Amino acid sequence: MTAAAVATALYTLGAQAQTYTIDPSSVPIATRDGWCTTQKQSCPLLCTQISSSSTTSSNDCYPDSLTYSCVCGNGMSPNVTEFSQTLPYFICTEYGNQCVTACNGDTNCQSNCRSQHPCGAQNPVRVNTSTSSVMPSTTSGGASNTQVYNGLGGAATTTAASGKKSDAQSALDIGRSYGLAVVFAGLFSGFALVM
Template structure:
């Protein structure tokens, strides 16, 4: 009885190992499927989505944007020469291949739930939404604009301080202009009193 149980455990272990090995290295982007095992219309839809995602990840500026439905190979090169990593994103060829690989693995082990679990748990497909992609150049431009707007325009001097310092100088001429007429008026009044005094003194004589 014990021997039979051990044999059953060994068989299950061997089957699990075989299923794990069938995941082509078990890693993100490592899955493959036979192109002919997928309906041609489905593959065509995959490539349409792949090209759309490439356009998004290249900010609508690319030099190469190819997807072959016969080989399930894709190439995405942006105008600046960079090649976006497609694997982390949904709606890319690696994503579709990954999900199809899991589906086929589960289907082939329909009577063995333990192996189906291995199919699902040992494969990770992309989960990021391409529409959430933010180009690095956009971030750099925004940061540069913010820095420029806060930098002093006169090489380090605070413009507000310069305006405040200049205010007294601007009012000094006005103050002098206000004092000058009153001084002249005072002299004029004194002169008039002196003239009346002389005239009155002459009449008295």
């Protein structure tokens, strides 16, 4: 297999990086075209998670080589590996499918194909903003802090009395706000293709 015939997707999960490769020709071109269409539809939605706009400066996908580009209008690229309905996710799941097939019925091997090669977000933030509530302020060492509970598993975010959020917290809030929209857009796209 030549280097030109191999597609590579880099998955960054924290400081850990995993590379999944498949031969593009091992997947029917119609399937690869569908993956690219969905990737290009997802890019603007994902840009809303790192900027206030869904504009993109680059949004391309190449089914022949299974490569893509997703750069938002602000010059930043979203981590598309953390989402389904993106090309890296499709490559990863196909990698798992091909691994299972190569196991020739060995159930331990098949299980390892899935468990040792996870796709998408590994530690997603579970958010249900409709049930968010603010608990009363508590005092710790003379400083007043507010704990915000999202209603899921007791997860809390503590903010200082000034009410200002850190950049990281603001980014998480944007992700929480638009994450569900991305899921519904993917489902809607799937249903539209079926119809």
